Amino acid sequence: MSNSTDIRAEEILIAAIAEMLDGLPHIAVGASSPVPGAAAMLARARHPEKTRVSVLGSEDNNFFTDGGKELFDCAGQGRIDAFFLGGAQIDGLANINLVSVGDPDRPKVRFPGSFGSAYMYFTVPRVILFRLEHTPRTLVEKVDFISAPGTSEPNVYRPGGPYALITDRCLFSFDREKGRFRLASVHPGHTVEEIREQTGFGYDEPTDVPETPLPDAETLAVIRGPVAAQIAEIYPAFAADVFGLGKAA
Amino acid sequence: MDAIRLDLEGLAARVPDGAKIALPPDYSYCAMALVRTLISRGVKDLHIIGVPALGFQADQLIGAGCVATVETAAVTLGEFGLAPRFSSAIKSGSIRMLDGTCPAIHAGLQAAEKGVPFMPLRGVIGSDLEKRRDDWIVAGNPFEENDPILMVKAIQPDFAVFHAPLADRFGNVWVGVRRELMLMAHAAKSSLVTAEKIVDGNLLEDPVRAAGTIPGLYIGALAEAEQGAWPLGIPGSYDADAAELGRYVEMARTEEGFADYMAGMNKVAAE
Numbered sequence: 217m218s219n220s221t222d223i224r225a226e227e228i229l230i231a232a233i234a235e236m237l238d239g240l241p242h243i244a245v246g247a248s249s250p251v252p253g254a255a256a257m258l259a260r261a262r263h264p265e266k267t268r269v270s271v272l273g274s275e276d277n278n279f280f281t282d283g284g285k286e287l288f289d290c291a292g293q294g295r296i297d298a299f300f301l302g303g304a305q306i307d308g309l310a311n312i313n314l315v316s317v318g319d320p321d322r323p324k325v326r327f328p329g330s331f332g333s334a335y336m337y338f339t340v341p342r343v344i345l346f347r348l349e350h351t352p353r354t355l356v357e358k359v360d361f362i363s364a365p366g367t368s369e370p371n372v373y374r375p376g377g378p379y380a381l382i383t384d385r386c387l388f389s390f391d392r393e394k395g396r397f398r399l400a401s402v403h404p405g406h407t408v409e410e411i412r413e414q415t416g417f418g419y420d421e422p423t424d425v426p427e428t429p430l431p432d433a434e435t436l437a438v439i440r441g442p443v444a445a446q447i448a449e450i451y452p453a454f455a456a457d458v459f460g461l462g463k464a465a
Numbered sequence: 466m467d468a469i470r471l472d473l474e475g476l477a478a479r480v481p482d483g484a485k486i487a488l489p490p491d492y493s494y495c496a497m498a499l500v501r502t503l504i505s506r507g508v509k510d511l512h513i514i515g516v517p518a519l520g521f522q523a524d525q526l527i528g529a530g531c532v533a534t535v536e537t538a539a540v541t542l543g544e545f546g547l548a549p550r551f552s553s554a555i556k557s558g559s560i561r562m563l564d565g566t567c568p569a570i571h572a573g574l575q576a577a578e579k580g581v582p583f584m585p586l587r588g589v590i591g592s593d594l595e596k597r598r599d600d601w602i603v604a605g606n607p608f609e610e611n612d613p614i615l616m617v618k619a620i621q622p623d624f625a626v627f628h629a630p631l632a633d634r635f636g637n638v639w640v641g642v643r644r645e646l647m648l649m650a651h652a653a654k655s656s657l658v659t660a661e662k663i664v665d666g667n668l669l670e671d672p673v674r675a676a677g678t679i680p681g682l683y684i685g686a687l688a689e690a691e692q693g694a695w696p697l698g699i700p701g702s703y704d705a706d707a708a709e710l711g712r713y714v715e716m717a718r719t720e721e722g723f724a725d726y727m728a729g730m731n732k733v734a735a736e
Binding site: 288332 | 516517569571593614
């Protein structure tokens with residue numbers, strides 16, 4: 217049994233996400249996603265003969281040669297099995313907002329924009345939403361702007377969609393039939409009451425909510441060894457902060 | 466046929482007020498020196514298109530009052546955070562914003578590349594992006610019953626504007642795997658390109674090189690500009706100048722700071 221005090225919160229998230237990626241043939245990771253990136257690399261380390269990882273912005277982990285469109289063309293063909301999206305706001309229908317808060321024509325806050333979300337959310341079967349600020353400000357009843365909708369009418373072609381939402385407090389699964397999140401596990405150090413207070417949307421809560429498991433010793437060794445080294449190429453500041461890598465450089 | 470070779474001022478002079486120009490994101494060979502020259506020339510009312518996202522080029526053009534319309538999937542300074550002059554312009558309503566999504570921009574350019582009026586694209590239906598764009602239409606798949614699909618109107622920029630590591634005297638421009646630049650060049654009416662180096666030989670003679678080379682057919686004019694992407698980098702040649710980019714972001718927080726930064730750039734260019 218690992219000593220939980222030695223384990224970083226990021227490492228718990230990396231291990232929990234990797235469980236949801238286990239054995240998938242092709243995992244793609246967008247920009248500014250060090251934790252999902254590390255989780256994809258952990259999944260690949262477990263199945264090196266089966267799993268490919270494409271990380272946008274990486275030179276070592278990006279094999280595309282047909283320009284910016286190739287990732288999307290791959291997704292459209294069903295060649296990408298998992299992807300990650302965030303959101304300045306995420307609501308209970310899994311709609312995500314990457315554009316602005318307030319009236320989009322005169323917003324109170326403006327974010328960079330929707331990137332490829334409005335497409336990847338429809339075409340990639342397992343989209344994992346990732347948000348490290350779990351508050352009523354970010355997990356809202358209804359988003360101010362729909363960059364990408366969580367659910368669609370039955371006649372809309374949609375092999376892809378939301379699979380789970382992981383935050384700094386908990387993991388939700390998403391039921392596409394019901395169009396609703398369900399609390400799947402609470403991270404160590406957090407409580408179901410706290411999740412209720414900090415979540416702005418309604419969700420299903422089972423009677424017994426398990427704790428998100430801690431990574432075992434073998435998993436930790438892979439995260440801190442090869443995964444940390446690989447992620448340092450793309451996110452040196454993250455690798456230095458979480459794993460203490462490359463500080464001398 | 467030999468290419469038209471100009472200096473930065475000559476290239477900038479070819480961009481009229483109101484032109485629609487396609488620009489790459491920060492990681493894909495930005496012609497920063499040419500953008501600074503466009504700003505000093507005082508170009509107005511540009512419609513800038515991010516292929517598919519924009520960064521420092523857009524923030525500087527917007528801050529300098531050169532831009533009327535921004536069409537892009539995102540404006541971001543990456544690890545340097547939100548783009549300050551863009552955010553300010555959006556909040557004050559001084560630019561028209563056409564929010565898009567990456568593959569729709571690629572699809573629109575691909576339509577122009579093929580000379581067809583639109584390109585169908587999966588996804589996007591039901592987003593607020595789709596509701597706010599009059600150049601995107603949800604129509605029916607003509608080959609299937611009850612299959613709504615997005616039609617993206619062709620995007621034909623007046624100019625593709627970018628930098629490249631290498632070009633030759635015939636106007637052939639090597640971009641390697643940065644093929645979004647090739648898509649931009651194919652879709653635009655003409656391309657204005659700066660290159661680190663312009664060589665006398667023909668880049669198309671080497672088959673290894675040729676596959677990553679845009680033929681001179683698409684290139685309107687080019688200029689040699691050593692360190693032409695600075696303070697951004699070009700992969701495999703020089704890294705981005707993080708200190709300089711950080712200095713920009715710090716100063717550009719206010720309109721006055723931004724003006725001081727750009728004035729300093731003009732002074733450096735004049736020396």
